[in-house]
Every structure is written in C-alpha cells, then in structure tokens.
Amino acid sequence: MTPFTERVIQIIRSIPEGKVMTYGQIAQAAGSPRGARQVVRILHAMSQKYQLPWHRVINAKGQIAIMDDEGFELQCFLLQAEGVTITDRRYVSLEHYLYQWEDCL
C-alpha cells in the first residue's frame, strides 16, 4: 500500500453525502496531478474492502464514467438517493455538487 493510495482512500472517504469529486481532483489532492487513472485503479481494487463511497467519484465532465450497465445504474441510484440530480441520464451538475476538498495545510 503506497502513501498515494492511502491518501486517495482518505480523500474519497472525506467526500460528504450528496457531493462528488472528479478523478483528477482526487489525484491532485493526493499529490499526483496526472494520476487520475491510478485513482480509477485504486477505486476498482479497494471499493469493496475499504467501504469507499465510490459512487461519489465522477469524471471531469461531470458524468458518470462507468460503462457497465449494472454498475452505471447502481451509481445513479446511490447518487440520487443522496439527493444528487442526474440529467440526460448521465450528467451531474458540478456547479451544485462538486466537493471542494479543502486541504487545511
């Protein structure tokens, strides 16, 4: 388990209900500005055993990135259950729901 992985996990866990963060935003907050794809990997590998709110992570365009039908529907359901409105079957309004991760030093 690398320090980067641990930071990513901690950051994702800090996303409040009804808010979302993007892969790139998390990578940057964890100290690797170009590590968005690593965040994806970590999410895939750790979401089960670490109880992460994986559904609060979306791509930079503000859309649900998962392509698999079942997972896609599940993510929609989980987000909507937290009050996040999804438009055009895929888009989340970053204006309203993006979590500005405040890194207090």
Place this chain on the structure above:
DNA sequence: ATTTTGACTATGT
C-alpha cells in the same frame, strides 16, 4: 523488456 489496457483529461475541431 515491450505492449496493451483502462470508471481519465486538456485541447482543438
């Protein structure tokens, strides 16, 4: 060692 593969992103049509 080299290539492929993604739940990605910034930029330009």
Place this chain on the structure above:
DNA sequence: AACATAGCCAAAA
C-alpha cells in the same frame, strides 16, 4: 454537445 488526438501512468499480459 459530440468526436478526435495526444498525453498520462501503473498493472497485467
């Protein structure tokens, strides 16, 4: 908004 392209980077093949 939707494509296309070019970077990106660790894991798996």
